[in-house]
Amino acid sequence: MSIQPRILSALRPQFRYARVALPSRSRPMSLLPQAAKAGFSSSVLHRKDQPKAAHPSKHESRPLRSGEPVAEHVKEDESKRAGLPEEPMEGPPPLYSSATSHHLDRGPIAPLAALSAHELFFLKNRTILITGGGRGLGLTIAHACLESGASVRCMDLLPEPSQPQWKLAEDLARSKGLQISYHQLDVTDQDQVHQVFSDLFATNSQETPHQPIRGLFTSAGIQIMMSALDYSTEKFRKVIDVDLTGTFLCAQAFAKEWFKRHPDMDGRAGMEGASIAMTGSMSGHIANLGIECAAYNASKAGVNQLAKNLALEWSKKGIRVNTLSPGYIRTALTAAQLEEKPELNKIWLQGSLLGRLSTPDEFRGPVLYLLSDASSFMTGSDLLVDGGHCAT
Ligand SMILES: NC(=O)c1ccc[n+]([C@@H]2O[C@H](COP(=O)([O-])OP(=O)(O)OC[C@H]3O[C@@H](n4cnc5c(N)ncnc54)[C@H](O)[C@@H]3O)[C@@H](O)[C@H]2O)c1
Structure with missing residues (x-):
């Protein structure tokens, strides 16, 4: 069954989440119920051309020369979004230990996170x-x-x-x-x-x-x-x-x-x-x-x-x-x-x-x-x- 581009883009959020939130081997299985709910065939999820991890920190840094586009790779694969950490934060907001999160004794760095x-x-x-x-x-x-x-x-x-x-x-x-x-x-x-x-x-x-x-x-x-x-x-x-x-x-x-x-x-x-x-x-x-x-x-x-x-x-x-x-x-x-x-x-x-x-x-x-x-x-x-x- 061919998937229309329109449908794909409507479901893109699920795809992005799946790509980054789970270890690559467990992805397709874990996604099945969600994909089925969304009216998807599971074969879509196994496509070989699915992009790999999208977190920018996982890309090799490359030296920049003046005049070069900074986020060139976004064109090649739109899942690789320059500068946007896509991996979800796990667990509750950070707790503040005096050793790591106080700035010059002026209180916690992110007091509102509590x-x-x-x-x-x-x-x-x-x-x-x-x-x-x-x-x-x-x-x-x-x-x-x-x-x-x-x-x-x-x-x-x-x-x-x-x-x-x-x-x-x-x-x-x-x-x-x-x-x-x-x-x-x-x-x-x-x-x-x-x-x-x-x-x-x-x-x-x-x-x-x-x-x-x-x-x-x-x-x-x-x-x-x-x-x-x-x-x-x-x-x-x-x-x-x-x-x-x-x-x-x-x-x-x-x-x-x-x-x-x-x-x-x-x-x-x-x-x-x-x-x-x-x-x-x-x-x-x-x-x-x-x-x-x-x-x-x-x-x-x-x-x-x-x-x-x-x-x-x-x-x-x-x-x-x-x-x-x-x-x-x-x-x-x-x-x-x-x-x-x-x-x-x-x-x-x-x-x-x-x-x-x-x-x-x-x-x-x-x-x-x-x-x-x-x-x-x-x-x-x-x-x-x-x-x-x-x-x-
Ligand atoms: N109603 C609208 O469609 C609308 C749209 C955009 C912005 N605003 C702005 O919202 C604010 C409130 O407007 P509103 O619609 O509640 O009108 P309003 O006339 O009911 O309230 C304005 C209040 O300002 C008081 N006031 C007027 N002159 C004063 C002065 N010299 N000293 C102290 N108080 C004085 C009035 O007595 C009145 O109680 C205004 O700044 C208004 O320009 C209103």
Whole structure:
């Protein structure tokens, strides 16, 4: 029976695993049940031209001359993948003996390996600060942080946070023995920002030292839809002030307070470092069909670029900085836009590969990822979560 190339490529993962995971003589037999399940004739597995061991370390090293392709042999036999160790790791993650795995007495080299995969996403034993935490995406993320084990401090321009969501968050915090508090703050006011952040860090050190502040999620933002020709300087600056400058001021205040308390931290992953996740937008990457909002989009592009620069300055000192770029979310912000221009709904849906707008809860996973140790090697980067909008 001839095997169609298409079928072969669909089953390639089984083949690769079989080739490398088992001693060559036992391979075909061990593979039989798996191959039968996959609808394969066992004769296929005995083909003489099956490639041998694929681990790169098993190839003779060869001297390289300038201009030569480094991974030439990949063309000859695609199973020999340069640089990719294909042999599965056996057994549990490595245990750390002080003799082999400590680096200059600065702790284990891979401290996160001791955590199970799902524990990586926990925010236990820490406090997260959230701007724009009075409603919308910010308040949803406050819930998610509490669910994941963190205490939260929400800041917003609103005199009071949105109900009933705030009450639900308070109930959740109480039920888990965590803390939640609300602080009115204008993120564009540098003195106020520094005062509030300084107070929060000081109170936290005194009252909940077992839950140190280790994360900031910036969600405060405004949007003004307006033709570029009509913007007054004041209106343009207002958007840049809140969305970009406000994000910067909060990140700056956070970093100042954090570095004061952690002067000797380095870029080691997780466990003790801090993470700043800033809300950018897919609008920082594209211009949105159907709406005119040059200031907003410029501000969000600025947030993406800001994060890269802060990451450059702060990552080696212990603070990772990344952005989240959401697509359209159903919140008060978009509700106002849709009310002003109902035809937007259709235009926005056309751009979504999923054929729908998102809801704030869909960003809990991405933000928990950015704030937690799960993203320990990610900094200066952007997480685009837009239902595929920017893919076309
Ligand atoms: N809704 C969307 O489709 C969408 C898409 C991409 C990105 N975003 C971004 O997500 C973030 C949250 O937006 P949202 O949809 O939850 O909107 P939202 O209006 O519900 O929330 C924004 C919050 O920011 C607060 N805020 C505004 N100005 C402030 C200031 N000067 N100081 C402090 N707080 C201030 C508001 O009071 C509000 O609570 C924003 O940065 C927004 O640009 C939203």
